[in-house]
Amino acid sequence: MDMKTCQSLTGETASVAKREAAGNAVSGLNFVMEQAVAGVMDLKAARNEESWDEARISGKAAAGFDREALLKRTLGDEALAGEMLDCFVRDMPRQFRRLRALIAIKQAPEAAAVAHLIKGAAAAVACQPMSDQARIMEELAGSGDLTPLPDHLMELECRFLEVEEAIDDASLKDPKRDTDGGET
Amino acid sequence: MEEKHEQTEGGGDREPCRIVIVDDDFTCRCWLRGLVTNIGFSVVGEANNGDEGIEVVKRVRPDVVLLDVSMPVKTGAMALPEIRRACPDAQVIMLTSIADQVTVMDCIDKGASNYLLKDCDAEEIKSALMELKEECGLQESE
Numbered sequence: 140m141d142m143k144t145c146q147s148l149t150g151e152t153a154s155v156a157k158r159e160a161a162g163n164a165v166s167g168l169n170f171v172m173e174q175a176v177a178g179v180m181d182l183k184a185a186r187n188e189e190s191w192d193e194a195r196i197s198g199k200a201a202a203g204f205d206r207e208a209l210l211k212r213t214l215g216d217e218a219l220a221g222e223m224l225d226c227f228v229r230d231m232p233r234q235f236r237r238l239r240a241l242i243a244i245k246q247a248p249e250a251a252a253v254a255h256l257i258k259g260a261a262a263a264v265a266c267q268p269m270s271d272q273a274r275i276m277e278e279l280a281g282s283g284d285l286t287p288l289p290d291h292l293m294e295l296e297c298r299f300l301e302v303e304e305a306i307d308d309a310s311l312k313d314p315k316r317d318t319d320g321g322e323t
Numbered sequence: 324m325e326e327k328h329e330q331t332e333g334g335g336d337r338e339p340c341r342i343v344i345v346d347d348d349f350t351c352r353c354w355l356r357g358l359v360t361n362i363g364f365s366v367v368g369e370a371n372n373g374d375e376g377i378e379v380v381k382r383v384r385p386d387v388v389l390l391d392v393s394m395p396v397k398t399g400a401m402a403l404p405e406i407r408r409a410c411p412d413a414q415v416i417m418l419t420s421i422a423d424q425v426t427v428m429d430c431i432d433k434g435a436s437n438y439l440l441k442d443c444d445a446e447e448i449k450s451a452l453m454e455l456k457e458e459c460g461l462q463e464s465e
Contacts, residue, residue: 212354212445219357226353255393259420260350262442 203298204305208265224306227264231257231299235292238276242288250288251280257295269298340459343368343383345376345399346391346418351441355389355418362449363456373397381409386459387452390435392419392426400430407434414455418448 206220213219234257241250258273272295276288342364346352356366368383370376374397380388388406392399399417406415414436419426427438437451 213357214361214445214449216357216361219354219361222357223350223353227350230349252393252395255420256348259441260348262420263348263351263354 203266203268204302205265205267208267212263212265223264227260227266228303228306230260234260235296235299238292239289242285242292245285247280247283247285250285251277254280266298266302269295269302272298339363339365340387340456341365341367341383341385342387342389343370343376343379343385344389345370345373345379345394345402346389347371347394348391351391358445358448359389359452362452364452373399373402376402377405377409380406380413384410385413387455388413388415389418390415392417392421392430400426400433403430403433403435414458416451416455 209220209223210217213223234253238250238253238257241253254273254277258270258277261267261270261273272291276291276295279285279288279291340363342359344352344355344359344366346355346369352369356369360366364387367385368379370379372394376388376390376399377397388410390399390403390406399419403415403417406413415434417427417430417435417438418441419438420441422440430438436455439448439451
């Protein structure tokens, strides 16, 4: 997913757009997102010398979410895996808002702490690329260099959108819970 | 919070080992809650930072505390001595993504029973908790 596409899909815009897309399966946005996610999946599959179909069948979700690894973390408990993903999807938008605000007011140590939290949460649900991205942000903020962080945050949100799509595909999200809003 | 009771070999009821989870990460708390409940612990309290953790531990006096190191307001390492004073019998397991030797040694010196990495194998966390659960059972039967 390129930065321009990502930019148009982040934050409030993405929420509104995704709701519209949900109402129309063949909408342009849906198509763009599918193509973008598929592109990442193809790249990952090619990198691993494994076709997308093989990756899908084996449960190694592309777009940064590894279903098998998550189930290993829950010792095979699918319900718990679904509950964790639900927590993650509900909490991340709030953490992104906090991080954006801290970058804006140039609070480097606090921004590093939020990036650290995102890193841990993403690792907990086996979203390693997101965790790696957050680690880079934690290190940058830890060194006091906030200049590149807005771009990194955009990339992080981009990865999160891909992860959300992959989670939907992996059929692990807790169906009982509404995903609007985060922990207050 | 309603607590589950385990059936002992003799047929009597025994309270499950009681645990408090202190972690600022909502997703990690969810994971730990599920993991420990699945292996027979009773989660009797949760907290979002070290300060809240101390208050919860004082109130519920758990058998085990799972304590994250890196948290806002008061870190796990800072809260650990107060938690130990508030509830000396509670076993405290530090659970974190920070693996530096200084932090580990600091927490062990302050009375942590064990130090586990969040990204370690879940079986490793399970084994450590099962050991503590056995100890809880032994203490109750003494």
